[in-house]
Amino acid sequence: MSRTPSIVDRLGSARSGRIPFSVEFSPPRDAEAEGRLWRAVRTFERLGPAFVSMTYGAGGSTRDRTVRVTGRLAEETTLLPVAHLTAVGHSIDELRAMVGAYADRGITNILALRGDPPGNPLGEWEKHPEGLEYADELVRLVRELGxxxxxxxxxxxxxxxxxxxDHDTRYLVQKLRAGAEYSITQMFFDVEHYLRLRDRVVACDAEQGLKPIIPEIMPITSLRSARRSLELSGSHLPPVLEERLRRAAGDGPEENRAAVREVGIEVATEMCERLISEGAPCLHFITLNFARATGEVLDRLGYELEAPAAVQPA
Ligand SMILES: Cc1cc2nc3c(=O)[nH]c(=O)nc-3n(C[C@H](O)[C@H](O)[C@H](O)COP(=O)(O)OP(=O)(O)OC[C@H]3O[C@@H](n4cnc5c(N)ncnc54)[C@H](O)[C@@H]3O)c2cc1C
Structure with a gap:
């Protein structure tokens, strides 16, 4: 199996004086969405992320598309892809086959996740009869495979x-002890939550606390879609930010997207500034397959982007 750099190696070798950034893509639903994804991919290729991650949807056709598109990222771009893989709905044999499919395409960085019940992420969890119960088991399985x-x-x-x-921290540490080299956080909008998570992991296990905790940032560009993402993720807006966004959205039947977007970009930039000053190892952006919002945040942070003018409208 050909070995590609690990995420930890990549973070360690980032240009000095600049915290690396990375981006998350999602599998496109159709040909048009795939075209949009590739435009974002080509823009980010010029912006130089440390890595790009591709989320995983367990359904059959989505799954095939995810493997194909992530494979193309590895084979046809200069980007380092991380493939998300969820245990939900899969037998162990199917999970092995998925890992093999990624390895065949030269992908050796995997984000091991349990996943949520399909249809209703907050619904009752049901383990596949021949599958896995928790993500730490998937960490072990993937590591055993190569x-x-x-x-x-x-x-x-x-x-x-x-x-x-406490429960949450204990089982995160269990995943790290099982062999995970780093974690990527759920999105959050109060940097204090991230700092406290980092402190909890160190207090629980100082050795595991040395592993990078990569903060995930979502630049808000629409209040309506942000609310949906918050509902699915279990993250919360601090009341002050909620009020700021609500005021920007206005009282009309349609939210004032431009004003919401401006607040969203401003807040993401402020959060990143604080994360940089607190020594975060990387800034991982949810892009929804658009490059413009993330590009603007990076630009405001003073990142030297090779092609800031080339980003396409979100
Ligand atoms: C960065 C990121 C990327 C994501 N990408 C995707 C994606 O691509 N596709 C997708 O479908 N979902 C994705 N998710 C969502 C994720 O699958 C869900 O949040 C899921 O509910 C939890 O996954 P996990 O891997 O953290 O599960 P686990 O680590 O297994 O934890 C699930 C729950 O069980 C508890 N727990 C863990 N181990 C034990 C144990 N041994 N005994 C008792 N309790 C235990 C944990 O504390 C937690 O409450 C992502 C989430 C994040 C933060």
Whole structure:
């Protein structure tokens, strides 16, 4: 199996004086969405992220498209892809086959996740009869299958199924002990949540606390879609920010997208500034397959972007 750089290696070798950034893409639903994704991919290629991640949807056709598109990222671009992989709805044999399909395309960085019940992420979890119960088992499985580099999810506000933050931290540390090399957080809008998560992991296990916790940032460009993402993720807007966005959206039947977007970009930039000053190892952006909002945040942060004018409208 050909070995590609690990995410930890990539973060370590980033240009000095600049915290690396990375981006998350999602599998496109159709040909038009795929065209949009590729325009974003080509823009980001010029902006130089440390890595790009591709989310995973468990349904059959989505799954095939995800593997194909992630494979193209590895084969046809200069980007380093991380393939998300969820245990939900899969037998262990199917998971092995998925990992093999990624390896065949030269993808050796995998984000191991449990996933949520299809249809209703907040619904009752049901383990596949021949599958896995928790993400730490998937970390072990992937590592047993070859020379893979594995990351996991972490939750600054606690996972919605965790009864409390101690429980949440204990099982995050269990995933790291199982061999995960880093975690990427759920999106959050109060940097204090991220800092406290980092402190909790160090307090629980100082050795595992050395592993990078990569903060995930979502620049808000629409209040309506942000609300949907918040509902699905279990993250919250601080009341002051909620009010700021609500005021920007206005009282009309249609929200004032331009004003909401301006607040969203401003807030994401402020959060990134704080994360940089607090020594975050990387800034990981949810892009929804658009380059413009993330490009603007990076531009405001003073990143030297090779092609800021080339980003396409979101
Ligand atoms: C960065 C990131 C990327 C994501 N990408 C995707 C994606 O591509 N596709 C997708 O469908 N979903 C994705 N998700 C969502 C994720 O699948 C869900 O949040 C899921 O509910 C939790 O996954 P996990 O891997 O953290 O699960 P786990 O680590 O298994 O945790 C699930 C819950 O069980 C608890 N727990 C864990 N182990 C044990 C144990 N041994 N005993 C008792 N309790 C335990 C945990 O504390 C937690 O409450 C992503 C989330 C994040 C943060």
């Amino acid at each position: 020379d893979f580099h594995v990351g996991v999810a972490s939750f600054p506000e606690g996972h919605h199924r965790s009864p409390d933050l």
